[in-house]
Amino acid sequence: MTDATSQNSVAGNERRTSSLYTLDARTRRRNAAETRFKIYGMTAVGIGLVFLVILLVTIVRNGIPAFTQTSFDMPVVLEAEALDPNGNRDPADISKVSTFGYNPLIEQALERLVAEHGIETEMSGADLRKMVSSGAAAQIRNTVLANPDLIGETVTFRVLASSRVDGYMKGRVTRDDLARDKNLDAEHLNIVDVLSEEGGLERAFNWAFITGSDASESRPEQAGIGVSMLGSLFMMLVVLLLALPIGVAASIYLEEFAPKNRWTDLIEVNISNLAAVPSIVFGILGLAVFIQLVGLPQSAPLVGGLVLTLMTLPTIIISTRASLKAVPPSIRDAALGVGASKTQAVFHHVLPLAMPGILTGTIIGLAQALGETAPLLLIGMVGFIASNYPDGITAGFLSPNSAMPAQIYEWAKRADPAYYERAWGGIIVLLLFLMTMNIIAILLRRRFERRW
Amino acid sequence: MSFAKLTASTLAIAAVSATAAAARDNVQVAGSSTVLPYASIVAEAFGENFDFPTPVVESGGSSAGLKRFCEGVGENTIDIANASRAIREKEIEACAANGVTDIIEVRIGYDGIVFASQINGPEFTAFEPADWFNALAAELPVDGEIVANPNMTWADANADLPAVEIAAFIPGTKHGTREVFEEKVLLQGCEDTGAMEAFIASGMSEDDAEGACMAVRTDGKSVDIDGDYTETLARIDTNPNGLGVFGLAFYENNTDKLKVATMGGVEPSTETIASGEYPVSRPLFFYIKKAHIGVIPGLKEYAEFFVSNDIAGPSGPLANYGLVSDPELADTQATVAEEKTMGGAM
Numbered sequence: 116m117t118d119a120t121s122q123n124s125v126a127g128n129e130r131r132t133s134s135l136y137t138l139d140a141r142t143r144r145r146n147a148a149e150t151r152f153k154i155y156g157m158t159a160v161g162i163g164l165v166f167l168v169i170l171l172v173t174i175v176r177n178g179i180p181a182f183t184q185t186s187f188d189m190p191v192v193l194e195a196e197a198l199d200p201n202g203n204r205d206p207a208d209i210s211k212v213s214t215f216g217y218n219p220l221i222e223q224a225l226e227r228l229v230a231e232h233g234i235e236t237e238m239s240g241a242d243l244r245k246m247v248s249s250g251a252a253a254q255i256r257n258t259v260l261a262n263p264d265l266i267g268e269t270v271t272f273r274v275l276a277s278s279r280v281d282g283y284m285k286g287r288v289t290r291d292d293l294a295r296d297k298n299l300d301a302e303h304l305n306i307v308d309v310l311s312e313e314g315g316l317e318r319a320f321n322w323a324f325i326t327g328s329d330a331s332e333s334r335p336e337q338a339g340i341g342v343s344m345l346g347s348l349f350m351m352l353v354v355l356l357l358a359l360p361i362g363v364a365a366s367i368y369l370e371e372f373a374p375k376n377r378w379t380d381l382i383e384v385n386i387s388n389l390a391a392v393p394s395i396v397f398g399i400l401g402l403a404v405f406i407q408l409v410g411l412p413q414s415a416p417l418v419g420g421l422v423l424t425l426m427t428l429p430t431i432i433i434s435t436r437a438s439l440k441a442v443p444p445s446i447r448d449a450a451l452g453v454g455a456s457k458t459q460a461v462f463h464h465v466l467p468l469a470m471p472g473i474l475t476g477t478i479i480g481l482a483q484a485l486g487e488t489a490p491l492l493l494i495g496m497v498g499f500i501a502s503n504y505p506d507g508i509t510a511g512f513l514s515p516n517s518a519m520p521a522q523i524y525e526w527a528k529r530a531d532p533a534y535y536e537r538a539w540g541g542i543i544v545l546l547l548f549l550m551t552m553n554i555i556a557i558l559l560r561r562r563f564e565r566r567w
Numbered sequence: 568m569s570f571a572k573l574t575a576s577t578l579a580i581a582a583v584s585a586t587a588a589a590a591r592d593n594v595q596v597a598g599s600s601t602v603l604p605y606a607s608i609v610a611e612a613f614g615e616n617f618d619f620p621t622p623v624v625e626s627g628g629s630s631a632g633l634k635r636f637c638e639g640v641g642e643n644t645i646d647i648a649n650a651s652r653a654i655r656e657k658e659i660e661a662c663a664a665n666g667v668t669d670i671i672e673v674r675i676g677y678d679g680i681v682f683a684s685q686i687n688g689p690e691f692t693a694f695e696p697a698d699w700f701n702a703l704a705a706e707l708p709v710d711g712e713i714v715a716n717p718n719m720t721w722a723d724a725n726a727d728l729p730a731v732e733i734a735a736f737i738p739g740t741k742h743g744t745r746e747v748f749e750e751k752v753l754l755q756g757c758e759d760t761g762a763m764e765a766f767i768a769s770g771m772s773e774d775d776a777e778g779a780c781m782a783v784r785t786d787g788k789s790v791d792i793d794g795d796y797t798e799t800l801a802r803i804d805t806n807p808n809g810l811g812v813f814g815l816a817f818y819e820n821n822t823d824k825l826k827v828a829t830m831g832g833v834e835p836s837t838e839t840i841a842s843g844e845y846p847v848s849r850p851l852f853f854y855i856k857k858a859h860i861g862v863i864p865g866l867k868e869y870a871e872f873f874v875s876n877d878i879a880g881p882s883g884p885l886a887n888y889g890l891v892s893d894p895e896l897a898d899t900q901a902t903v904a905e906e907k908t909m910g911g912a913m
Contacts, residue, residue, distance in 0.1 A: 213616045215877040241882075249884060253615040292823035331611040332604035333888050412643070414625060500607045500624050502614070503593070515595075515623050528795045530604070530820040 174542055181324055181540025184336060185276040185284045187316035189247070191224040191255060195267045204263050214252035218244065221251055232309050238302060246303050248275035250330070250337045276316065278335045278533035280307055284318055287532065324540060329501045329522065335533035338526070340541050342501040346416050346516030347485060349505075353420020353512070354427055354484050359477055361424075362431030369432075370439045371461050390429035397426045398490030406494060413495040414515035422494060423484040430483065434476025438469040471563035478556040482549050488520040497521045519545050591642045594622035594869050598632025598649030599743060600795065601678060601814060602851050605885050606649050609873045612884065616872070619865030624649075629743050633854070637662035640858045646866050648854045651678065651743035659909070669857035669908040673870060674899055675879055677891040679815035679840040680747055680847045683825040688807040689729035691721070693829045696846070698725040700756025702733050703789045705782040708765030716784045731808040737783070738812055739793035747849040748812055749781040752830075755846070757781075800824065815840070816889025840891040841881075848891065857908055870903045 138146070197220060201208050222240025229236055229243065236243075251274040258272070259265055275281075279299035282288035290301045310316035327339020373379045401422035405411045411418050442465045450460035491497060501517035517525065519541065526538040596606055603626040614621030626632075629650040636648035637658060654672065662670065682699075684691045701724035706713050717723070722730035738744040757763045757780030766776035783789050792799045792811075799811040800821060811825075815835055818825055827835060831846050839845040853873070860867045872878060874896060879885050881892040893899060901907075 210618075213877065214612060253612075256615070288823075295822040297819060297822075331607035333608050333884055334611075410643070495625060495627070500603075500610070502607070502611060502621050503623070515625070528797050530796065530817040532821065 174539060174546070177536065178539035178541075178543040180285045180287070181537045181543075182321050183285070183318045184321035184323070185281040185316065185318050186273050187276060187310055188271050189221075189224050189228055189251075189274050190269050190271045191220055192227075192269045193255075193259060193266050194220060198259060198266050199263075204266065206260065206263060209263055209266070210260055212256070214256050217252040217255050220255070221247060228310075229306055232306075232313060234306055234309050236302060236306065238300075242300075243303075243306075245299050246277055246280050246306065248277050248336045249334050250275060275336045276307075278531055280304075281318075281336055282533060283307060284311070284316075285536075287536065324537070325544065328504060329517070329525075331500065331502075332529055332531060332534075335529070335531045335537060338534070338537055340519060340522055340537075340544055342504055343517040343519050343522035344544070345505060345511065346419075346496070346501065346521075347518045349416035349511045349516070350420040350423060350518060351481055351485060353417060354424050354481060355477070357421070357424045358427045358431050358480065362428050362477075363435050363473060365428075366432045366435035366439060367461060367466070370436050371465070372457070386429050386432055390433060393489070394426050394487050395489040395493070397422050398493035400425065401490060402493045412513055412515070414517075415513050416496075416516050416518070417512040418494050419491055419496055419518060420512075422490045423487060426487065426490065427480040427484045430480040431473075431477055434479070435469070435473045438472025438476065439465060441472065442468045468565065471559050475556045475560050478552050478559070482552040482556075485552070486520055486545060486549060488518075488524055491518055491521045497524055519548070592864055593620040594647065594863055594866050595625075595645045596622055596647040596649060596853070597625040597627055597635050597645050598647075598853070599629040599651040599851070600626040601629075601651040601743060602649035602675075602853065604816065604888060605675065605851070605890055606853070606873075608884050608888060609869070609878055612878065613865075613869050613872050617865060617868060619868065622865070622869055633658050634661075636854060636856065637665055637667055639665045640667055640856065642863070644856075646856055646859045646863050647870070650852045650854065651849065652746060653850070653852060654854060654909075667856060667858070671855040671857055671870075671902065671906060672909050673853050673855065673874060673903055674850050674893055674895075675853060675873060675890070676851055676885065676893045676896075677840055677848045678851050678889075679835045679837075679845060679891060680744060680751075680849070681813050681815050681818045681827050681835045682810060682830060683803075683813055683818055683827045684810045685803050685807050686824055686826045688803075688809070688826075689731050691729065691810060691826075691828045693727075693832065695725070695759070695831055696752045696756035697759040698728060698756070699735075699752050700760060700762065700780070701725065703735055703737075703753065703783050704757070704762070704780070705784045706779060708762050708769070711765070713766070713769050713779075716786075719788075733788040734806055734809045735789045736792050736799045736802045736809055736811040737789060738799075739791040742793075743849070744812065744814070747847065751847045751849075753781050753783070814889070815891070819889050837881075837886060837889070837891045841894060850893075851890070855903075857906055860906060867903075867906075871900070874899050874903055 195202060197216060198212055199205075199209055200212075219240070222244055225243040225247070226240050251272070254274060255272055258270070276284070277299070279288055279293070279296070280303065283299075283304055284307070288299075290304060293299055293301050293304070307316060323337065324339045325344075326341040327337065328342040330336075330338040369379060369382065401418060405418045405421055406413055411421075446464050446468065447460050450464045451457070455463065488497070495515070496517055501515075501522060503514070505511040505514050505516060523538050523541040523545065526534045526541060529535075596610070603624060606624045610622040610624050613619070626649075627635075629648075629652055632645075632648040633650060633654060635645050638644050654670070659670070662668070682691075682694055698721070701707065701716075701718055702721060704716050707716050707718075708714075709717065718733065720730045720732055721728035724733070737748060754763075754777060757766075763776055763780055766779050767773060771779060783791075790802070792802070796811075796813050796817040799813060800817075803809040803811045804824065810828075813825070815837070818827055818835075829835075833839050833845045835845050835847075840848045853870075855866070855870055876896065877883055879890070879892060879896055883892070886892045
């Protein structure tokens with residue numbers, strides 16, 4: 116060997132003009148090609164990262180304002196003549212005064228508030244009311260109805276500022292923008308400036324955005340994503356309860372029991388194809404089958420859940436089969452060897468070992484379904500104002516509701532720019548959910564995954 | 568509060584009761600996306616002021632809403648259809664075929680259609696229907712011959728307009744707004760320019776001539792927007808020469824981005840639309856299934872509340888949002904109170 120090597124090297128010496136340490140032209144070219152390839156790779160990754168950063172920065176920058184809301188303290192005199200004309204504090208009489216009956220009280224309260232702060236203005240009370248959310252009247256009315264003894268007293272309410280005032284506090288609305296805006300004048304902003312300087316008017320964290328219900332177009336300051344979050348929750352329950360058992364049963368059968376023949380091959384190919392079918396196809400299927408044929412209610416989370424189940428099944432089946440395959444045959448052989456039946460071997464030994472993989476696949480499938488909008492467009496979960504909390508679990512499945520991505524789409528369509536901000540805020544909430552689900556999937560995998 | 572309670576209760580999913588088909592206790596509304604904002608404002612106020620649950624309002628378009636409305640009578644059908652146009656004869660027949668015979672028509676007010684461009688864009692400040700017809704028609708009579716629209720810039724259509732390329736974003740054919748645009752702007756412009764007569768002179772029947780008047784060019788100068796006004800706004804944001812067709816309410820919420828043009832010399836506003844001076848407006852309606860009154864709790868109360876002076880009057884929340892209040896609101900209120908159905912006799 117040594118001889119042969121030395122002979123070779125002697126023979127090579129005639130060809131080689133330099134040592135290994137000085138690179139010849141060919142090596143240099145090969146090295147350059149490698150460096151170039153590395154640069155391409157890094158550029159590709161870099162471009163991806165830049166876009167990700169741009170995306171996240173845009174989402175956060177546009178969406179963060181939705182999580183704060185401007186409100187201010189307003190002492191309101193609850194005049195007995197206006198609220199309880201008969202003076203007998205009868206709840207039936209008091210509830211006859213509609214929210215419109217409370218508007219004059221708000222107007223007077225605003226006039227007093229402005230006067231107290233020494234602001235001179237020629238605006239009437241009705242003009243001043245543009246600063247306050249139109250939901251304020253309902254807020255005061257509900258307080259009075261719950262507590263009729265308050266009538267005749269002066270109570271300080273913390274009311275939401277209107278969306279334009281809120282936009283001004285967030286820097287979205289400028290004085291120039293208001294020049295032709297009939298919803299607010301620059302004069303209002305002078306008052307807002309004084310109120311925020313002297314305290315009383317401030318931006319605070321907006322819990323109502325997370326737990327609240329959708330609101331009409333005239334009061335975006337009150338809208339929240341809570342109800343559609345429940346809609347999504349009920350849909351995910353349907354998906355989980357249907358897709359997990361069906362998907363796991365189908366894949367166990369296909370993987371462990373089914374004979375390998377043309378039919379099972381066909382089924383296998385079709386399952387892989389189904390995973391690639393655009394989700395809108397499942398939406399139109401849901402519309403045709405679940406709503407028009409079976410007669411299930413439109414806009415119901417149950418139908419949404421069924422459609423998303425169809426969409427998620429292939430994902431779950433494929434990942435379940437992959438994790439069943441990953442369990443080494445020696446486990447099955449050992450179980451069969453000590454006399455277990457095939458069913459016992461699968462359910463006592465193979466399935467528990469495959470479980471982490473199955474759960475990971477399921478969670479990722481669910482996360483995909485949570486963010487899905489296209490099939491929901493067709494079954495009426497878009498274009499719907501989710502303003503009612505479902506009362507009870509049955510209603511949660513059957514009464515019309517929206518879903519988080521559908522709600523975001525709905526907000527993005529609305530006229531008031533304040534809703535645009537809320538759409539971005541909704542995206543942040545949705546992304547947080549998706550991130551949580553993916554993190555859980557990763558943790559499960561880390562914790563329970565076994566390698567053989 | 569109620570949210571937390573519900574989340575907790577959903578965890579106890581085992582307690583699902585099987586009583587699925589409980590009696591419906593909320594009013595269900597579907598239809599026009601133009602009426603949707605108004606209907607949702609009313610529904611919200613209705614929920615606040617009455618002991619009935621907040622009505623469920625869905626959109627989907629006037630035609631889709633009326634189709635669902637006509638599916639039949641019963642708890643699993645909707646009670647009210649919103650529409651940005653009057654119900655058609657065909658739809659009344661379809662309704663009757665399914666047993667929906669007594670329909671109450673309620674006109675809630677008027678909606679203005681405005682023509683707006685980017686706030687920093689060219690000086691589009693005044694239009695006549697004729698300008699839009701000249702700019703957007705598929706075919707025009709030129710020197711007695713019918714030719715494909717040769718106008719490339721707005722100045723070609725009317726020398727007083729800026730000489731920028733025509734780029735109009737108009738509602739797609741599925742929108743009720745399109746119908747109004749065709750009838751009140753294109754057809755009007757067609758008659759004003761004398762093109763209508765030229766079409767008839769060229770041997771078309773009157774119906775064909777009207778069709779030719781309302782045909783929009785398809786060479787890319789005019790773009791149909793099938794989505795919402797937000798989409799039109801996005802197009803105008805990126806195209807300084809773009810002109811869009813919007814609802815008055817939408818424009819009034821976006822005055823910082825859009826500038827509006829007059830039509831026929833009249834500036835669009837709730838006042839000019841109410842007085843009838845501004846030419847491009849249309850009535851908005853909703854239709855009630857009379858058979859459901861008394862069956863679905865709160866249906867009549869909702870309808871009465873909708874047309875009450877507090878809500879639909881000139882200083883109510885609907886007018887604040889951009890609805891032009893109906894001068895004959897009192898008649899409408901009487902219609903609802905007496906449950907007067909269409910056709911009168913029934």
